[in-house]
Amino acid sequence: MTEPQKRAPAYYARKKVCRFCADKELTIDYRNVDLLEQYITERAKILPRRITGVCSRHQRMLKRAIKRARLLALLPFVR
Numbered sequence: 001m002t003e004p005q006k007r008a009p010a011y012y013a014r015k016k017v018c019r020f021c022a023d024k025e026l027t028i029d030y031r032n033v034d035l036l037e038q039y040i041t042e043r044a045k046i047l048p049r050r051i052t053g054v055c056s057r058h059q060r061m062l063k064r065a066i067k068r069a070r071l072l073a074l075l076p077f078v079r
Contacts, residue, residue: 016053020061028061030068036075040066044076 020026022042028035039047039062046066049059069075 009010018053018055018058020058021055028058028065030065030072030074032065033069033074036062036066040075042079044079 021068027036030036039052042046046063048058052059054062066075070077
């Protein structure tokens with residue numbers, strides 16, 4: 001049998017920093033479709049925090065903005 005693959009030590013993985021906390025100029029708005037599209041998948045699902053690295057406060061703001069943009073037909077519900 002083959003040996004199981006070894007995982008890299010935890011210190012190799014970089015800590016994700018919230019993009020919105022780092023750059024105070026960047027605001028979350030339902031009209032900014034280009035920004036919101038970075039946080040949804042090809043199937044128009046909202047990406048989770050553990051993947052995007054956004055803090056919980058800004059993840060809630062993103063969720064709200066994406067849902068508002070969907071209601072106004074700026075973003076799709078499903079692709």
